[in-house]
Amino acid sequence: MSDYVEPADDLGEAWLRTLELVHARGGRRVNVLTTISDPLTPEDPAVRAAIDALLVPGPHKSGTIHSVQTVASTIFPQDLYQAPPVAWDPALPDEQKQRLDEAADDLYAAYGGMLPLLCTADGNSRGTYFGRMVSWPGKEAGGYNQLADRVKYLRNERSAGRRTHNLSDIAVGGEAEPPEELREDHPSALHDAGVQVYAPTDRRQRGFPCLVHIDLTLLDGRLSMLAVYRHQYLVTKAYGNLVGLARLLAFLAQQTGFEVGELAVQATMADTQQGDFGGRKGIKALIDSARGKGG
Numbered sequence: 505m506s507d508y509v510e511p512a513d514d515l516g517e518a519w520l521r522t523l524e525l526v527h528a529r530g531g532r533r534v535n536v537l538t539t540i541s542d543p544l545t546p547e548d549p550a551v552r553a554a555i556d557a558l559l560v561p562g563p564h565k566s567g568t569i570h571s572v573q574t575v576a577s578t579i580f581p582q583d584l585y586q587a588p589p590v591a592w593d594p595a596l597p598d599e600q601k602q603r604l605d606e607a608a609d610d611l612y613a614a615y616g617g618m619l620p621l622l623c624t625a626d627g628n629s630r631g632t633y634f635g636r637m638v639s640w641p642g643k644e645a646g647g648y649n650q651l652a653d654r655v656k657y658l659r660n661e662r663s664a665g666r667r668t669h670n671l672s673d674i675a676v677g678g679e680a681e682p683p684e685e686l687r688e689d690h691p692s693a694l695h696d697a698g699v700q701v702y703a704p705t706d707r708r709q710r711g712f713p714c715l716v717h718i719d720l721t722l723l724d725g726r727l728s729m730l731a732v733y734r735h736q737y738l739v740t741k742a743y744g745n746l747v748g749l750a751r752l753l754a755f756l757a758q759q760t761g762f763e764v765g766e767l768a769v770q771a772t773m774a775d776t777q778q779g780d781f782g783g784r785k786g787i788k789a790l791i792d793s794a795r796g797k798g799g
Contacts, residue, residue: 505535506534506537507529507774509536509537511541512540512541513542514540514547514548515540515547515767516547516548516743516794518539519538519555519743520791522536522538522738523742523791526776533774534772534774536770536774537769537771538746539767539769540746540767542766543749543764543766544750551794552572555572557793559572566737566739566777566780566781572743574744575741575744575747576744576745576751577748578632578748579633579634579748579751579752580634580751580755581611581615582751584610584614585610585611585755586607588603590604591757591758592758592760593662594659594662594761608652608655608755611638612638612649612651612652615634615638616638616646619639620644622635623635637718638651654720654756655759659760659761661760666722668723668725669721669722714733714734714735714736714737715731715732715745716732717732718730718731718749718752719731720756725762725763726764726765727756727757727763728766728768729756729766729767730769730770731749731767731769731770732772733772736769736773736774736775738776739780740777742774746767749767749769753767
């Protein structure tokens with residue numbers, strides 16, 4: 505049965521409400537929708553401290569544990585983006601537009617240069633999420649840059665004064681790159697694509713990629729995002745995923761000049777991982793710590 509988590513203003517509260525709901529209903533639920541009304545609202549320090557304290561990087565029976573920051577960087581490597589102090593606008597002086605373009609280009613180039621090494625890391629043999637977004641299929645530089653195309657299209661919408669548009673999606677089992685003639689002759693066709701992170705060759709039942717699609721929608725000048733996960737690990741991955749998605753949305757909003765809208769995550773399977781973290785008592789202890797009830 506599907507579950508709807510009451511929307512929260514910040515990502516920490518959204519994560520905690522999701523964990524509480526799934527825990528209360530047995531530890532695993534299907535089609536769980538989590539919504540963050542304002543992804544740029546600062547995180548609750550108590551919630552972040554609770555998950556950080558549990559996720560000590562290193563070997564674990566659930567697999568290798570990564571920090572929230574490391575997980576977030578698989579979706580958006582914040583340290584590689586030197587954000588200018590302005591958002592894109594058609595009326596910006598050319599010099600400021602150039603600074604925004606250079607910041608994005610530097611991000612893409614820096615990550616592209618790291619991709620071959622990143623793909624040698626444990627679990628990255630099929631590429632990385634951000635690699636698939638900026639250089640499809642995500643194993644080396646020079647591939648199709650989905651984010652650059654989305655930024656270009658959204659800027660054109662902003663310049664034309666259009667503030668509402670459903671950017672739709674693309675088939676999660678298809679190819680990310682549209683035919684070259686389509687891109688050249690019909691650039692408006694790009695608006696019918698979300699961000700592709702799932703390849704038709706991805707046939708593993710678990711593991712990468714759990715994130716299969718990112719959809720972008722523009723409504724009343726606000727850019728919103730929906731991410732679809734086939735399996736959302738609520739302890740080891742979900743918090744970092746939310747951080748990374750919020751940073752990705754902020755990047756797209758700055759680069760296009762639209763306001764940040766809401767961030768939603770649809771998990772076809774949401775899992776508290778209670779078998780790996782002390783059973784139901786262990787998950788309850790994590791929830792109590794995040795709520796400030798720990799002893």
